[in-house]
Amino acid sequence: MFEPLRRKLQQTFSAQEHYDPVWERELDRGDDAGYFPHDSAVWVVHGGMSPIAAGIRALLTQALHPGALAGVAEHSNYQSDPLARLAGTIRWIFTLTYGDTTAADAACAWVARRHEPVTGRYTAGTGEERGYAANDPDLAAWVHLAFADAFLRSHEIFYGPVPQGADAYVREWAKAGELMGVANPPRSEAELREAIAGYEARGELAGGPRVAEVVSFLKNPPLDPVVLPGYKLLFAAVVDTLPANHRRLLGLERPGLGPVPLPAxxxxxxxLGMAGLALDRRRPAELAARRRLFRLGVLNDLSYPGPGITGSVPVPAGYRTLRVRERVGQGAAAFEALAAGIMAWKLHEVAGLRVRADTPGVQLASRVRLSVGLGPVRLQAPCRVVRLIESENRRGFAYGTLAGHPESGEESFAAVLEPDGSVYLELMAVSRPSGGLYRLAAPVTDAAQGLVTGRYVAAARRLARG
Structure with missing residues (x-):
């Protein structure tokens, strides 16, 4: 139902005709947790759908500074290729938010290099002629303030208060300002308000024809007709939330029918709700960061004590064991075909499960959501890959259950090549019902597990035949 909207939104945010978030998935690389912890206010504010609204608000707010606006108008292709500019901004924000420190530093350095030739002159709000440079600390400070205010306010307006507090977000995101050359960025909500008010009091913000041109473009951007209605609703909502003095400088009014305000x-x-239904709640960048954090041992979101119980002897108390070893083919080619199928999620797909994984192939810490059923009535089983099986004659992986899985435990799948050329599928599960209703339904889930196991064996035979 939402597939056309999902496809168009992905194309819009990535500036790619055929969406493939390679750079986002690669944020699972690196050897540290990055500048912002997974339980930080930055992860909360930059997650979900509110950043879509924040992007509109940030552009409108930035345009109020004649120097910042001159740099955009004179040195960017925002009118001829606005999606490329949007995609670049998204890449910087999410790399800084979710990447390790090396990736984040590189993203900021890339932006700084792009800004080096952005220089010129502009007429300030006070009427005097000034020079500008995109890497100038004063302009960088205004851009930082615009971003911080836009993301914080958009989250508060459309989702509610930040659980860690607004001060926490401003304090944490100050690191982004420092990395972009901002001297002493605000570290509390009060300081953020005071800094913006300072630009207003000094008369450094202004409207005018150039602002009107940008506003006109943002009102009616060249978006796909599938996306445009939702954008119009969101633009009106953002305008409604702007401070009155900013709306005046932008030449905008709160949406209404005459004196009657509309529920913008x-x-x-x-x-934003429609966008959330079409897109996954967590972006590939966040999923990649969670893979890295799991690999580094910083994050453990498994729904059982820890990885490795398929190799434990004896298994933990209360867990039951299922072992399957079935001959499914003969020869090295059959082994390679089966191993490749297992590592590309094909074993599960051919067995009749719907597979939604955050990586195209199996890798350590990949998150996968398996489901079985008819139409919207499906049993969901989220898992995370906890171990890779990689030897000359044995290849596969093990995954562990996450919250929401009807079972709690671990399951492994391996293609095995014996000395006589026989190819086997080895499957082992160590699990117990996850609790509550699933404990009561244990006989049903046991029967379902037996049925799916039989399908795995049949699927392995098909894969081994190529």
Whole structure:
């Protein structure tokens, strides 16, 4: 139902006709947790759908500074290729948010290099002529303030208060300002308000024809007709939430029918809700970061004590064991075909399960959501890969259960090549019902597990035949 909208949104945010978030998936690389912990206010504010609204608000706010606006108008292709500019900004924000420190530093350095030739002159709000440079600390400070204010306010307006507090977000995101050359960025919500008010009091913000040109473009961007209605709702909602003095400088008014205001914020929430239904709640960048954190031992979201119980002897108390070893083919070619199928999620797909994985092939810490059923009535089984099986004659993986899985435990799948050329599928599961209703339904889930296991064996035979 939402596939056309999902496809168009992905194309819009990535500027790719055929969406493939390679750079986002590669954020699972690196050897540290990055600048922002997974339980930080930055992860909360930059997650979900509110950043879509924040992007619009940030562009409108940045445009109020004549120097920042001159740099965009004179040195960017925002009108001829706005999606490429959007994709670049998204890449910087999410790399800084979710990447390790090396990736984040590299992203900031890349932006700084892009900014080096962005220089010129502009007329300040006070009327005097000034020179500008995109890497100038004062302009960088305004851009930082615009981003921080836009993301914080958008989250608060459309989702509610930040659980860790607004001060926590401003304090944490100050690191982004420092990396972009901002001297002493604000570290509390009060300081953020005070810094913005300072630009206003000094008369450094202004409207005018150039601002009107940008606003006109943002009102009616060249978006796909599938996406445009939702964007219009969201734009109106963002305008409704802007401070009155900013709206005046931008030449905008709160949406209404004459003196009667329209429920623009409700429309914005509807638009973000539709986007949330079409897109995954967590972006590939966040999923990649979680893979890295799991690999580094920083994050453990498994729904059982820890990885490795398929290799434990004896198995933990209360867990039952299922072992299957079935001959499914003969020869090295059959072994390679089966191993490749297991590592590409094909064993599960051919067995009749719906597979939604965050990596195209199996890798350590990949997250996969398996489901079985008819139409919308499906049993969901989220898992994370906890071990790779990699030897000359044995290849496969083990995954562990996550919250929401009807079972709690671990399961492994391996293709095995014996000295006589026989090819086997080896499957081992160590699990117990995850609790509550699933304990009561244990006979049903046991029967379902037996049925799926039989399908795995049949699928392995098909894969081994190539």
């Amino acid at each position: 914020r409700l429309g914005g929430k509807v638009a």
